Amino acid sequence: MLPFLCALSALMSVPPAALSASPAATLQARYAAQAAREDRAYRGASSERGRRFFLAKHGSDWSCASCHTPDATATGKHAVTGRRLQPLAPSANPARFADAAKAEKWFRRNCRDVLDRECTAAEKVDVIAWLDGLHPGGAR
Template sequence: MLAFTSAARAGDTTATQQLNFWSAQAGAPGDAGKGRVFFGARHGGEWSCTSCHGTPPTGQGKHATTGKTIPPLAPAFNPKAFTDTARVEKWFRRNCKDVLSRECSAAEKADVLAYLLSLQP
């Protein structure tokens, strides 16, 4: 099993490896259908993942507050997506807290990654 640490380097992983890691942590494979629903839900707050990443997240997004552009999140549309473990950990932590007011569970991360990997050109 991959051990993800904050000391990881750019290009140290793939989206599929991330999915496999979080699925193992959750004890079940990621579910793309659950990930799609999760991605679009507001979870009782003001924002959803789609607020910044779009629907579907295959094109350039835009931060809901700052207006800063965000590269496509789906790996098939952005080859650099989910290739740097430290960045993956940072953005999951930050974005989950923005959307959920807590960190995402391993199952939620696996589901979102399964959804993102299911998006193809």
């Protein structure tokens, strides 16, 4: 019963407008609600913070852009395996963020690789805010 109540509570914390919004906006709203619960000083998403976070080198001297390229509307390549990576920006890859569980899985894995820790909800919401505002051929 407790897992059901937790899931219901999480769903109720998502603003009604987000329920009909794009997958990225829905996920962004969920992480924003989580960030607000974790930090009373949280004041909302910042696409500029998301851009800086994505491009900055962290922990093991990697950045998100190390594999995904500085242009998140472009195809990337994993720095170690050479595997092709689909664009992160939803405008270039509409399937991006469509599956919340998959997005969380990749955030968890990639944040550990880049930061040597998991990303905070605030970091996730900022990165999604930046990615959701990008457009192929004219990144914002």
